[in-house]
Amino acid sequence: MKIAIAGAGAMGSRFGIMLHKAGNDVILIDTWTDHVNAIKKFGLKANFNGEDIVEKIPIFFPEEVQDYKDSIDVVILFTKAMQLESILKSIKPILKKDTKVLCLLNGLGHEDTIEKYIDKKNILLGNTIWTASIIGPGEVKLFGDGELDLQNVHPAGKEVALEIVKILKDAGLNGNYRENVKYSIWRKACLNGAINGICTILDTNIMSFGATKVSSQIITTIINEFAAVAKVENIILDVEEIKKLIISTYDPNKIGSHYPSMHQDLIQNKRLTEIDYINGAVFRKGKKYNIPTPYCQLITELVHAKEEILGAK
Amino acid sequence: MKIAIAGAGAMGSRFGIMLHKAGNDVILIDTWTDHVNAIKKFGLKANFNGEDIVEKIPIFFPEEVQDYKDSIDVVILFTKAMQLESILKSIKPILKKDTKVLCLLNGLGHEDTIEKYIDKKNILLGNTIWTASIIGPGEVKLFGDGELDLQNVHPAGKEVALEIVKILKDAGLNGNYRENVKYSIWRKACLNGAINGICTILDTNIMSFGATKVSSQIITTIINEFAAVAKVENIILDVEEIKKLIISTYDPNKIGSHYPSMHQDLIQNKRLTEIDYINGAVFRKGKKYNIPTPYCQLITELVHAKEEILGAK
Numbered sequence: 155m156k157i158a159i160a161g162a163g164a165m166g167s168r169f170g171i172m173l174h175k176a177g178n179d180v181i182l183i184d185t186w187t188d189h190v191n192a193i194k195k196f197g198l199k200a201n202f203n204g205e206d207i208v209e210k211i212p213i214f215f216p217e218e219v220q221d222y223k224d225s226i227d228v229v230i231l232f233t234k235a236m237q238l239e240s241i242l243k244s245i246k247p248i249l250k251k252d253t254k255v256l257c258l259l260n261g262l263g264h265e266d267t268i269e270k271y272i273d274k275k276n277i278l279l280g281n282t283i284w285t286a287s288i289i290g291p292g293e294v295k296l297f298g299d300g301e302l303d304l305q306n307v308h309p310a311g312k313e314v315a316l317e318i319v320k321i322l323k324d325a326g327l328n329g330n331y332r333e334n335v336k337y338s339i340w341r342k343a344c345l346n347g348a349i350n351g352i353c354t355i356l357d358t359n360i361m362s363f364g365a366t367k368v369s370s371q372i373i374t375t376i377i378n379e380f381a382a383v384a385k386v387e388n389i390i391l392d393v394e395e396i397k398k399l400i401i402s403t404y405d406p407n408k409i410g411s412h413y414p415s416m417h418q419d420l421i422q423n424k425r426l427t428e429i430d431y432i433n434g435a436v437f438r439k440g441k442k443y444n445i446p447t448p449y450c451q452l453i454t455e456l457v458h459a460k461e462e463i464l465g466a467k
Numbered sequence: 468m469k470i471a472i473a474g475a476g477a478m479g480s481r482f483g484i485m486l487h488k489a490g491n492d493v494i495l496i497d498t499w500t501d502h503v504n505a506i507k508k509f510g511l512k513a514n515f516n517g518e519d520i521v522e523k524i525p526i527f528f529p530e531e532v533q534d535y536k537d538s539i540d541v542v543i544l545f546t547k548a549m550q551l552e553s554i555l556k557s558i559k560p561i562l563k564k565d566t567k568v569l570c571l572l573n574g575l576g577h578e579d580t581i582e583k584y585i586d587k588k589n590i591l592l593g594n595t596i597w598t599a600s601i602i603g604p605g606e607v608k609l610f611g612d613g614e615l616d617l618q619n620v621h622p623a624g625k626e627v628a629l630e631i632v633k634i635l636k637d638a639g640l641n642g643n644y645r646e647n648v649k650y651s652i653w654r655k656a657c658l659n660g661a662i663n664g665i666c667t668i669l670d671t672n673i674m675s676f677g678a679t680k681v682s683s684q685i686i687t688t689i690i691n692e693f694a695a696v697a698k699v700e701n702i703i704l705d706v707e708e709i710k711k712l713i714i715s716t717y718d719p720n721k722i723g724s725h726y727p728s729m730h731q732d733l734i735q736n737k738r739l740t741e742i743d744y745i746n747g748a749v750f751r752k753g754k755k756y757n758i759p760t761p762y763c764q765l766i767t768e769l770v771h772a773k774e775e776i777l778g779a780k
Binding site for chain 2: 352355356358362363366367368371372375448449452453455458463
């Protein structure tokens with residue numbers, strides 16, 4: 155099974171390493187120059203549950219990938235949302251007619267982008283709770299346990315979905331087939347949408363936002379906007395359950411003292427955010443379905459304003 | 468004419484000094500300990516259009532004001548919005564049945580608070596473009612020109628309004644009687660409501676916010692929310708005119724490089740803001756009139772969240 159990981163950041167590296175260790179033929183594709191060059195030269199280094207390892211995995215810049223002579227059976231997408239379209243364009247030449255594409259990006263609406271390049275029958279969507287972090291170019295830290303859920307977008311894709319679940323299981327990645335993976339994608343996006351943009355704008359951690367008197371009203375309004383839009387797509391979000399889940403994250407013994415990844419991207423590293431694929435996606439869908447989502451809209455606008463003010467790239 | 472200035476910050480000091488210089492019997496009332504004590508000891512110092520002057524004006528803490536034996540003809544309110552109610556309570560003992568109260572606070576809805584303490588016939592509302600700044604306790608800087616508009620709230624108050632206009636004119640304060648002073652109060656609140664909260668949350672100056680791609684959409688939505696609520700109160704705001712006025716403030720040769728006063732209060736000095744009397748007032752009124760104002764609501768909530776996060780007092 156030839157597998158391409160498009161987007162070899164922290165999570166892409168985890169999947170690449172674990173699939174490669176399990177004997178699959180893996181290639182990586184990424185745009186970060188220092189990272190790609192380091193892996194080309196030294197292999198992909200990882201502290202894998204405490205053990206220092208190096209996996210020699212071929213890695214390509216998107217513009218180089220046409221040089222790869224074999225064609226790919228499965229592409230796993232782990233890019234930043236903003237890079238999805240350009241990476242799909244560059245890997246097009248190495249895709250076969252039946253190459254499967256599994257999208258594990260955070261956020262909403264990626265299937266609309268992927269469908270422009272890939273037949274719907276070959277698209278799978280997934281959602282993972284695995285974690286990973288980048289130590290520096292060519293080096294990642296992989297700790298703890300996780301799993302991922304996936305499902306075919308088109309009914310005809312179920313058999314292949316089950317095949318991929320098996321490959322992921324064999325690699326220790328705990329893949330599960332889910333009848334309604336879109337629900338978990340929406341639920342995760344809603345969790346992120348209620349917290350990440352707000353903590354970024356307010357320049358605060360999850361716990362401090364949670365402690366404010368207004369936090370309950372803000373997250374309730376955002377969750378309700380997500381739920382109203384999701385309903386049109388036949389996803390019924392459980393507003394109370396998600397609210398409880400969010401409130402549980404305020405606990406300093408859990409992730410309360412963390413700054414959301416969007417805060418790390420924008421405030422700490424002056425990078426563009428994925429807001430267009432979280433609150434921004436709900437606003438765009440809401441507009442299409444004629445459902446007002448003013449909180450999602452203003453949060454998206456404020457994050458974009460902050461990106462411009464900080465000169466994020 | 469005995470005049471009490473309730474709230475002797477920068478602007479209250481300007482009015483106190485100019486009315487006192489013109490021969491009126493003026494007292495000041497303020498809560499800032501160092502400022503009040505300095506004025507008690509040394510008089511109110513001012514750089515008044517380049518000239519260093521000292522005006523010996525009696526000043527009181529609110530809790531001391533009962534000791535003032537004379538009763539007051541006119542009270543000019545220049546407190547912070549949050550202090551309005553408590554200062555009205557403390558000056559109550561020195562008010563006569565026909566003492567006039569002129570409110571020059573920024574923001575909306577103060578007449579509702581004042582009406583709880585003062586007969587509507589004695590209330591005047593005003594709006595000023597005079598400027599002033601505090602140099603330190605007991606010392607202000609007064610430069611440039613200005614004017615103020617005022618009007619009685621109750622039709623029966625017109626005669627007194629004209630009398631007060633004359634006093635202000637005689638003191639060089641360029642008072643004008645206006646048939647629709649509420650219009651200029653709303654217009655100024657709308658200008659502040661479109662910019663101040665947003666620049667505070669984004670921690671940016673007016674110019675940098677104005678340069679973002681989203682600024683036009685954000686200010687348009689906010690102005691429209693103000694206009695929809697104002698309309699219920701028979702104030703017809705000119706959305707396009709206000710939008711042009713706001714865009715003109717982005718000019719670095721005007722006030723573009725300034726941080727709005729709310730930013731100075733909260734981000735620079737960790738003080739509570741007047742957001743409840745600007746966007747917050749529009750949200751409360753909108754709720755009462757059943758008009759959705761989600762941008763004003765979220766801006767109010769975000770500013771309050773930031774106040775709590777910064778421990779503002």
